[in-house]
Structure formats: C-alpha cells, structure tokens
Amino acid sequence: MKARRREVLKGALALSALSLPWPPLRSGGALAAERTSVIVIGGGLSGLYCALSLADFDVDVLLLEGSNRIGGRAFTADGVETRPEYGASEVGPSYARAIYLCSRLNVNLIPDRRKLLPISNFVNGTWVASSNWAASNANKMPEGERHIPPLMVGMRLLSDMNPLENLTDWLSGEFASYDVSVRELFIKNGVSEAALRLASKTMDTLNSSSLALMQERTRTEYDASYAGTVSGEADSPFGLIGGQNEGEDAPAVRNIEGGTSRLPEAIAAALGDRVRTGKIVAEVAMSKSGADVRCLDGSRYRADFVVSAAPFSTLRNISVTPRFAGPQAEAVFRLGYRGTTRAFGVVEQPYWEDDGLEPSFFTDETIQTLTVVDKPGIDKRVFSVIFTGPDAARIDQLPNDQALALIESEIARVRPSTKGKLRFLSLYGWRNNRLVQGCRHMFAPGQITQFAQEMIVPHHRLHFAGEHARRVDFGMEAALESGERAAQEILGRA
Ligand SMILES: Cc1cc2nc3c(=O)[nH]c(=O)nc-3n(C[C@H](O)[C@H](O)[C@H](O)COP(=O)(O)OP(=O)(O)OC[C@H]3O[C@@H](n4cnc5c(N)ncnc54)[C@H](O)[C@@H]3O)c2cc1C
Incomplete structure (x- = not known):
C-alpha cells in the first residue's frame, strides 16, 4: 500500500515537473533556484514532523528554518548551568505522536520527577500560607470562591x-x-x-x-x-x-532525557541535508505552475507545494501571493499571541527557613510566581520566576541584565529573606524571539467563530501547520498533529 502510494506520488510530482517548465535558473544577480517538491517553512516540531512524514513517502522536501537553532519552542538552554527548558518540557501520557517519534528515533522518555515545593501567597500586602488562605483577611472573595x-x-x-x-x-x-x-x-x-x-x-x-x-x-x-x-x-x-x-x-507526565531539544534534533538528524538553518523566508509567490520561495539571504527555491509551519505571528511578515483573503486573512493577520517571560536560577540557601513561609510563592504585585523545584540530578534547588501576559510585556521592555536586576530587587523587597540567597542564571522572553513572537497563539473573543474553520484551509499551494493550526491536541502534540495533517493534505493532492 505504502509502496503503491509512493509510486503514484512520485509519478504525479514528476509529471508536474515535466509538463510545467520552470523559469530559467539565473537572471541578473539572482541565485539559482533550488528545485524540490515541497518546501516547509519553520523548523519547530510541526515543520520537522511534516517534513519527516513527507520524506517517509519519498517526497523531495526541504525545510527552511530562519534561526540557527532547530526546534523553535522546544528549546533546552544547554549553555546554562542548570539547563532549564525555555519552552516545552512535559510529554503528556496521551501524546501518541510524540511517544511514537521518541521510540522511533531512540530519544528516551523519562518520568517527570521534578517536584514543585509548596506555595505561599502575598496578596493585598499580606503574606498568607496556602493552608490559611480560606480564612485569611487578605482573601476578599465571598463564600463559594474563597477556598x-x-x-x-x-x-x-x-x-x-x-x-x-x-x-x-x-x-x-x-x-x-x-x-x-x-x-x-x-x-x-x-x-x-x-x-x-x-x-x-x-x-x-x-x-x-x-x-x-x-x-x-x-x-x-x-x-x-x-x-x-x-x-x-x-x-x-x-x-x-x-x-x-x-x-x-x-x-x-514524562520529560525527554537530556532536554526537550533532543527530539527536534533527532528529527532533523533523520532528515539530514533536507534541513537548512539560517534561512528566513521572505516571500512565497505561487502560480499555476509552482511556488517560488525567496529567503532574506537571496537564496531561492522552487516547489510544487509549500507548508507554512511558522506561527501566524511571523507568517504575517512573509509576502504571500496571491494574497490571503476573507476569514483566512483575518486569521493570519489578527490571531492573538500570548507572551511569557521567565527568569531561571539556583537557590543558594533555603530562605524559607528564615521566614517560615512556603518556598514557592505567588504575589499580586510585579512578581507573579516564583516556583522552587527539586530537579533530579541537580544538588541545589532550582527556581524560576514566571511572568505572563501584560506582566511579561512589561519585563520584556528591559534589556536582560536590567530585567534580572529589577526582578531580584523586587523579590527581595516583598520577601526580604531571599536577599543574597537566589543566584540568577538567565532570562528568556518569547515575545522577544522575533521568529516566534509569543509563547503560543490565543484566540481573542469572537475569533473562533470568525475564522477557526477557515484558517487552516490550504491557500493555493500553501498548507498550514503549527500549534495554532491544531484541531484536537495541545502543546507539542498539537504541533505534531498539525504537521501530520499538512503532510497528508499534500500526499492527497499529489
Ligand atoms: C514556555 C513554554 C512552555 C511550554 N511547555 C510545554 C509543555 O510542557 N508541553 C508541551 O507539550 N508543550 C509545551 N509548550 C508548547 C510547545 O512548545 C509548542 O506547542 C510547540 O513546540 C510549537 O511547535 P511549532 O512547530 O508549532 O512552532 P515553533 O516551535 O514556534 O516553530 C516555528 C519555527 O518557525 C521558524 N520561523 C518563523 N518564521 C520563519 C520564517 N520567516 N522563515 C523561516 N523560519 C521561520 C521559527 O524560528 C521556529 O523555529 C510550551 C511552550 C512554551 C513557549
């Protein structure tokens, strides 16, 4: 069955190449266009899995990733002492595709043994242990909510x-x-x-x-x-x-041994020279005969089909012709994105022994949440300070060193026992990653009704993958779900 499908597909692609001669390879100073059957834009999990699924059917595929790192929002900070995950870390028990890929590519899944230490709260200017929250005067919520x-x-x-x-x-x-x-x-x-x-x-x-x-x-x-x-x-x-x-x-819940980045790296290794990094796609021009893709560095590609596995937050920066129209244009240009910014570090001394409060904490001031975690394989406890939404956007306005200094002094102001006991290692804000521009998509009110159905319908020769293009899953599995669907659409068309 697979062999037969492969034959049909190869035949169809070969036919289109023969019957529709492409323009000359060189004109003026332009670089020669490299020919392939499918171009995938974006080397996150969705793009990588889409390319792998096509390669499994012997389709000629090239993946263009804008940054010099593969993986997108699967990003283990290998250069930082505690190797924090800047992006995804948890593989859920129902992540069928992620589990399959790990087993196929010899990437080890290990039980998530990280342990979150209990949380105290700084609300309305008062510290409250979680166990006292329901009865606390700082809790202004009525019966039915205060628990x-x-x-x-x-x-x-x-x-x-x-x-x-x-x-x-x-x-x-x-x-x-x-x-x-x-x-x-x-x-x-x-x-x-x-x-x-x-x-x-x-x-x-x-x-x-x-x-x-x-x-x-x-x-x-x-x-x-x-x-x-x-x-x-x-x-x-x-x-x-x-x-x-x-x-x-x-x-x-499981984690990927050695860090989440090992999975996209393993897929990229399986794809070999079909993956190109440092290729920011600037233009996709489609016609009856094919699709021309141009990168910022002047490199050009010619393909039968293109898959955008880039978030809509960055697809909107690519010149696409024919232009998007109707609800799909609304989706590409208006779909909301959400930010998160996190600071990472090591707890040098257990400050909670000084003030008797629980180690992790939430505040209703500048610092949203500080989590203290026991991480297997690391002697000291690690912490992360998590900002989301407008709080993240405010922190993102500062250069990293200033942001870290501000976060450290704010933490010391609300919880003096932490002073000198937290060692900050790094900060990462997803909105500041210009090729992603947010940690995830987020529909604004009315947008599901307005365009959720239409947003992933193929546009001429362009198909859509990416966590935002999911139908049933979330997180990494959503990215894989969408990559698989886009590959199936192309196989179906060919
Ligand atoms: C902080 C955080 C925590 C998370 N935690 C979890 C978790 O625990 N479990 C889980 O399952 N999921 C988690 N997720 C979600 C998961 O990481 C994502 O859903 C998934 O990795 C998205 O993959 P993607 O391929 O859709 O997009 P991305 O990974 O964003 O890939 C898109 C790629 O496109 C590239 N690109 C963009 N524009 C261009 C262009 N013009 N030309 C070429 N390339 C371009 C980008 O550089 C990027 O590499 C988390 C995400 C974040 C940010």
Missing part, C-alpha cells in the same frame, strides 16, 4: 463553567456563545470583583476567548484520564510544572 488558592482562581472558575465534552466541540457552532472573553463570561456568571482581580493576575488570558481555554481544559482532562494524573491546575494546560506523577509505576 480556591489565588493561583488557581481563574482556571478553577472556568473549569466549572466548561460545557465541552469532546475534543472538537469547540469548533461546533453549538458552543459559539462561549466565544466571548473570560471576563465577560465570569461577570455574566456572577463571579466576584475580588476573584476577577486575582484571576486577572493569575490568568493573563482573561481577555481571550473562553471557548479556546475550555478546549484546553477538556484536552487536559483527557490527558490526565490516561494515567491517573492530577492535571496542572494553573493558567496553562501544563500547570506550573504540569501533572504530578503519582507513584513510581505511573509515569504520567
């Missing part, structure tokens, strides 16, 4: 209102009334002002579409149901450090 820990207010309330049962429910018109901002939904459902205030701090997505977040809750619950896990309950499907493993025999 929810500050960090979880937004997600818990939203989960309680989530009507979605199936993974594709979010695309059905039946739930369109939930395509409103989380804020609007909360107000309509009588959520208190105090809860809204906390949710706006812990849930930077308050102005995003409730429907999009509900899909993620449903997907998270599905993942958790796979292996008896407790799903991450903070403002992200990945939680603070995600699902907690319950016992030695239930490796619910």
